[in-house]
Amino acid sequence: MFALERGVHLALNAVTFAVLIGAAANMFFVAKKVDTAAVTLVCGSGGLIALTSARLLQMWTDILNRVFGKL
Helix, strand or coil, rough: CCHHHHHHHHHHHHHHHHHHHHHHHHHHCCCCCCCCCHHHHHHHHHHHHHHHHHHHHHHHHHHHHHCCCCC
């Protein structure tokens, strides 16, 4: 029933992840700008994206289960 919304959400997450990896590759390999702050920001934001996506999917599943009575 909500396959379209899930597909859009997963596609946007994939695009966001690809942009993050592209920006990190550009910063590390092209600009040769590797320092502790840059590595922390790249790894931290990747973890934050993964955590946020997982949490949103869990909340979405909980809402659908409550609305349609599938506890």
